[in-house]
Amino acid sequence: MTNKLLAVTQKDLKLLYRDKGGFFFTFIFPIIMAVFFGSMMSGSGGIKGISLQVVDADQSVISKAFVDKLDAAAELKVVLSDEATARETVRKGKAAAYLILPKGFGEAKGNLFSGKTATVQLGVDPKRSAIKGLLQGVLMSYAAEDMQSAFTDTSKMSTQIDKSLAEVRQARDSGELGDNDKTDRLLDFLDNLQEMVATDSFNNTSNSNENSAGNTADENTSEENEFNGFQPLIIETQAITVNRDGPPSGYDVSFPQGILWGILGCLSAFSLSLVSERNQGTLSRLLVSSANRSTILAGKALACFLTIIFIAVSLLLLGKLVFGIQIRQPDLMVVSLVAIGFCFSGLMILFSVISKSEKAASGITWAAMMLMAMAGGGMIPLAFMPAWMTPVSQFSPVKWSILALEGPMWRQFSLIEMLPVVGVLFGIGLVSFLLGVRLFKWQSSST
Amino acid sequence: MPDILILDQISKQFDQRKVINQLSFSVKEGEIFGLLGPNGAGKTTLVNIMTGLLNAEHGRVTLFEKHAPGDNFARANIGLASQSLALYEDLTAEENLRFFGKMHALEKNALKTAVSQTLAVVGLEDRANQRVKEFSGGMKRRLNLAVAILHKPKLLILDEPTVGVDPQSRNAIMESIQTLSDQGHSIIYTTHYMEEVEKLCDRVAIIDKGQLVALDSVNGLLQTHGKSHRIRYSQDNKVITVDSDNPLQKIRELLNSEQQARISNLSVQSPTLEQVFLNLTGRELRD
Numbered sequence: 175m176t177n178k179l180l181a182v183t184q185k186d187l188k189l190l191y192r193d194k195g196g197f198f199f200t201f202i203f204p205i206i207m208a209v210f211f212g213s214m215m216s217g218s219g220g221i222k223g224i225s226l227q228v229v230d231a232d233q234s235v236i237s238k239a240f241v242d243k244l245d246a247a248a249e250l251k252v253v254l255s256d257e258a259t260a261r262e263t264v265r266k267g268k269a270a271a272y273l274i275l276p277k278g279f280g281e282a283k284g285n286l287f288s289g290k291t292a293t294v295q296l297g298v299d300p301k302r303s304a305i306k307g308l309l310q311g312v313l314m315s316y317a318a319e320d321m322q323s324a325f326t327d328t329s330k331m332s333t334q335i336d337k338s339l340a341e342v343r344q345a346r347d348s349g350e351l352g353d354n355d356k357t358d359r360l361l362d363f364l365d366n367l368q369e370m371v372a373t374d375s376f377n378n379t380s381n382s383n384e385n386s387a388g389n390t391a392d393e394n395t396s397e398e399n400e401f402n403g404f405q406p407l408i409i410e411t412q413a414i415t416v417n418r419d420g421p422p423s424g425y426d427v428s429f430p431q432g433i434l435w436g437i438l439g440c441l442s443a444f445s446l447s448l449v450s451e452r453n454q455g456t457l458s459r460l461l462v463s464s465a466n467r468s469t470i471l472a473g474k475a476l477a478c479f480l481t482i483i484f485i486a487v488s489l490l491l492l493g494k495l496v497f498g499i500q501i502r503q504p505d506l507m508v509v510s511l512v513a514i515g516f517c518f519s520g521l522m523i524l525f526s527v528i529s530k531s532e533k534a535a536s537g538i539t540w541a542a543m544m545l546m547a548m549a550g551g552g553m554i555p556l557a558f559m560p561a562w563m564t565p566v567s568q569f570s571p572v573k574w575s576i577l578a579l580e581g582p583m584w585r586q587f588s589l590i591e592m593l594p595v596v597g598v599l600f601g602i603g604l605v606s607f608l609l610g611v612r613l614f615k616w617q618s619s620s621t
Numbered sequence: 622m623p624d625i626l627i628l629d630q631i632s633k634q635f636d637q638r639k640v641i642n643q644l645s646f647s648v649k650e651g652e653i654f655g656l657l658g659p660n661g662a663g664k665t666t667l668v669n670i671m672t673g674l675l676n677a678e679h680g681r682v683t684l685f686e687k688h689a690p691g692d693n694f695a696r697a698n699i700g701l702a703s704q705s706l707a708l709y710e711d712l713t714a715e716e717n718l719r720f721f722g723k724m725h726a727l728e729k730n731a732l733k734t735a736v737s738q739t740l741a742v743v744g745l746e747d748r749a750n751q752r753v754k755e756f757s758g759g760m761k762r763r764l765n766l767a768v769a770i771l772h773k774p775k776l777l778i779l780d781e782p783t784v785g786v787d788p789q790s791r792n793a794i795m796e797s798i799q800t801l802s803d804q805g806h807s808i809i810y811t812t813h814y815m816e817e818v819e820k821l822c823d824r825v826a827i828i829d830k831g832q833l834v835a836l837d838s839v840n841g842l843l844q845t846h847g848k849s850h851r852i853r854y855s856q857d858n859k860v861i862t863v864d865s866d867n868p869l870q871k872i873r874e875l876l877n878s879e880q881q882a883r884i885s886n887l888s889v890q891s892p893t894l895e896q897v898f899l900n901l902t903g904r905e906l907r908d
């Protein structure tokens with residue numbers, strides 16, 4: 175029994191190794207993908223539906239209005255949360271970023287021309303650092319939109335300016351503001367602005383608006399930071415916990431994906447191998463030999479499993495030695511690799527048993543692979559996916575596998591956090607394998 | 622001799638179409654049993670039923686007196702050389718043999734001996750380490766046979782083992798089969814080449830459209846159903862054939878007639894299974 179199983183395994187490995195196409199997609203292509211995308215990872219395109227955890231610590235009318243605005247934005251998918259949960263969710267890779275509106279946000283934002291600028295804290299999943307700049311831009315533009323509407327609504331503007339004038343004067347009189355030159359300049363500016371608004375000429379002079387905004391922005395970059403009334407928002411970016419030693423490089427993201435490409439190549443090659451055995455008649459020959467059906471399938475599954483482990487270990491080693499990827503918890507990584515290998519070997523058996531012809535096999539495996547790949551965010555960032563796919567991605571073994579790889583690499587998953595991931599992978603593998611064996615036995619008894 | 626295989630009222634249909642129709646016969650231990658029929662007669666289907674790869678809708682197959690097709694004993698004691706070549710093209714001849722040997726639970730020394738012996742039987746010793754995809758059709762057929770005999774099965778089922786091979790390989794295969802028979806294997810041999818059956822088989826079942834048309838020894842069939850001899854001669858540069866139940870009489874007539882001087886190349890062909898088939902079914906055996 176064991177000897178027969180191992181003989182099947184050995185035979186299938188030999189065949190894979192000698193099949194040029196299978197060899198390329200299983201061993202070479204993944205390396206190309208990992209290295210290529212690793213170096214390209216900084217590039218990005220248009221983005222929609224970035225999942226954003228929002229923490230409204232201010233709970234003011236203005237902060238709530240801002241959250242509503244973000245919620246309505248097409249670029250963002252907002253989930254309200256508390257601070258601890260938000261950080262945790264992003265660390266686990268379940269949301270792209272979190273945004274904290276701290277206490278005083280509303281006051282600072284409502285008080286447009288005071289010395290204070292509304293400040294928010296932003297934390298972005300290091301894996302998706304490509305979207306960080308975009309996210310900052312998106313947040314800025316919404317905050318600026320607020321400001322523009324304040325400018326164009328003259329009565330609101332006027333009250334604003336009055337309020338600011340009063341505050342600045344009070345601060346100057348109490349000696350709070352050291353640099354009188356600058357304070358005077360600010361007061362002059364606010365006075366002029368008040369005049370303009372009062373004569374209702376403001377709406378026709380959008381040019382001057384742009385100019386003054388430009389000036390303040392320049393000054394804002396100087397070291398004295400007291401005059402930043404025109405910046406819509408200060409975004410303090412926060413490091414995610416996993417990120418303590420600096421963000422992982424693009425390779426930390428691309429290598430798990432490369433491994434998944436290899437696994438999918440392997441899945442396709444082995445699924446095809448059973449079909450071609452069916453067509454060539456070698457399967458019939460095996461069925462009339464002394465080997466059992468389950469031995470034949472198990473031998474194939476073992477070959478697939480070993481290949482997956484081999485691909486994963488080689489890519490991880492290559493990544494670590496040449497591209498400096500992190501593997502912080504090697505012991506958990508072993509568990510992950512076993513689970514991933516098990517999952518896809520089981521799927522392979524199911525796919526290969528379902529497929530009756532070579533066309534069907536390549537069709538089924540490619541369709542399934544593309545779906546899994548897309549839905550799993552393995553090859554296409556989740557942010558680019560159509561919305562209907564997000565729930566589908568919950569069932570994607572690719573998604574779970576990538577998480578299982580990243581967890582021990584740099585997400586610093588604890589054993590408890592790994593358990594559901596590994597559990598899902600084992601579950602998928604076991605169900606697929608048993609279903610495959612069942613179908614295989616049933617197929618032949620019904621002919 | 623006891624029966625090694627008994628088919629009892631076997632019927633099989635594909636998509637409502639009867640491919641095997643109430644077919645019964647038995648094969649004796651030690652004989653070479655021929656299964657002769659044109660393409661599409663149902664030979665391969667019958668072979669698949671014998672080996673348990675297909676289930677018959679009706680009827681019963683008994684192997685080795687008390688076993689059913691596909692059970693452990695039957696699988697261990699049957700060797701099948703299927704009509705479609707069942708080989709791994711990317712493995713060498715020896716790797717194929719070693720792999721299938723292991724599938725039949727041959728280990729280490731036994732496996733080694735069996736591999737080199739069978740390579741010798743089919744004359745592929747010097748090709749052992751060549752990949753199958755580099756083989757000619759004839760060499761593949763020989764290897765296909767080698768895999769079937771590797772585990773020294775009691776019953777050898779050969780489904781058209783000479784189809785599409787060169788004359789040299791065909792002779793090698795026929796000789797191997799004779800050798801195997803001499804060593805005591807029982808053999809079921811399907812073909813649509815009657816010459817092979819005439820040369821090799823002890824008994825022959827002729828099947829057509831899934832039904833048994835005749836079953837006897839080759840001589841028995843020829844005597845019962847192959848009445849006429851075929852006389853062939855040239856006259857005025859034309860070839861003339863005449864079938865006659867009494868060829869001697871016919872030749873005498875020809876030689877005594879006034880045409881005698883113009884006749885040349887006279888030959889007489891005794892009845893063939895070809896004619897037997899024609900007599901029984903009204904159709905040619907050839908496709």
Ligand SMILES: Nc1ncnc2c1ncn2[C@@H]1O[C@H](COP(=O)(O)OP(=O)(O)O)[C@@H](O)[C@H]1O
Nearest residue numbers: 635636640658659660661662663664665666667
């Ligand atoms: N799997 C199948 N499905 C449908 N028809 C089949 C199948 N296998 C064989 N047949 C049909 O059964 C008949 C007998 O085929 P086969 O047993 O291969 O004949 P032979 O081996 O004598 O040439 C043919 O008409 C063939 O088309």
Ligand SMILES: [Mg+2]
Nearest residue numbers: 664665704781
């Ligand atoms: Mg056939």
